[in-house]
Amino acid sequence: MIELKNVSKKFYKKRAVVSALSDISLRVAEGEIFGVIGSSGAGKSTLIRCINLLERPTAGQVIVDGKDLGGLTPQQLTLARRDIGMIFQHFNLLSSRTVAQNIAFPLELSHTPKKDIDRRVKELLTLVGLESKAQDHPVSLSGGQKQRVAIARTLASHPRVLLCDEATSALDPETTLSILSLLKDINHRMGITILLITHEMNVVRAICDKVAVISEGRLIEEGEVNEVFARPRTELTRRFISSAQHFVLASGDGLVLNKEGGGYD
């Protein structure tokens, strides 16, 4: 569903060249939940932004749903992006619009008839459990509710792929859990392929089928989540795994997260 072939990304600053991604190849199968984990500055955001070409790779190919995005005209790319959902750490909801209007936004972009928009918005509000907030503005919502609106908004146009850039990093453990189970549910029911990036192994363990570890712009490990947890091949991966276990022991909420999160394995 998503294929990266030898993707590299360099940022040219005034003097220096920052090599954010070096020769990354990976493949995410249809219906899979694929996690990418890495430390701060490893290139996670750059990687996910390369998938919908918010950032253009310096080299390599990005193929989503059979389309080589690099070869599209700007107009074709705009249309292709409507099939690729994306949610963000800071939600990025429009403050000037109500919850319902935010969810309607992508449908307005594709000139969907008003009647169909209203019906779809209702469906999505029910899906994310925010029927009662339809007429509220985002400012009055909690972080978890905002992310639910963002998820509903991105699902409105029936994307085949969902990209999540640290979607739970601004949320507390319990809310993280509820958002993760919502994502799992969406993946299950609609067969949407999910690529999520995170710096928490707990998130990977809770919902991912496969995981890739990146460090300094390179992919250093990749495999089935169970495999990687059982037999990590690199020191960094081992560190991520043990930090996840510490997290579980250290906090009461973590235990809940572990127990219920483990239910997904």
Place this chain on the structure above:
Amino acid sequence: MTEPMIRMLLRGLGETMVMTFGSGIFGFVLGLPLGAVLFLTRPEGVLEHKIVYRLVSAVVNVFRSIPFIILIVWMIPFTRIVAGTSIGVLAALVPLSVGAAPFVSRMVENSLLEVPHGLIEAARAMGATPLQIVWKVLLPEALPSLVNGASITLIALVGYSAMGGAVGAGGLGQIGYQYGYVGYDTVVMNTVLVLLVGLVFLIQWLGHMISRKTDHRK
């Protein structure tokens, strides 16, 4: 105060309001698209374009640095072509609008720059075209700030229109010029002053109200 005088002052107030709001509207019609172009084509912008940005930017800067009284006089030939005359309210609208447009465009550019970058990213990710980004994201999100900018523009235009009054634009400016500079009439002068200050306060108050009503960020 005699009745003809009251009538004259009221007509002056009316003319000043027509000049202020009329040129404000034209100024926005010209300045808003220019401001959007500046925002979109600026370095790292959604439609980054060095040449267009530099060109528009230069034109805006040049027009913004011409003192308004000089702009009016310099534009007289052009004003004659557009309005058929170079005196009166209608003629004054031409230089006032041209004077307001670059002011408005910089103000619009600055308002759009305040919109969080993440919102533009999200809109791009959802497949918004550049035009849709402007109409559905930037302008609505920047509305409270644009309204504030509009009231600042209108207040500046009250001042500009009064300056125009000295060269035959009509309005309270012309009355003030005739009854204050040509021959001093205390009552008329003070009334002109009160009316102008009142007008500015009204604009400020309205701007503040509308800006608050449209702001859903707090």
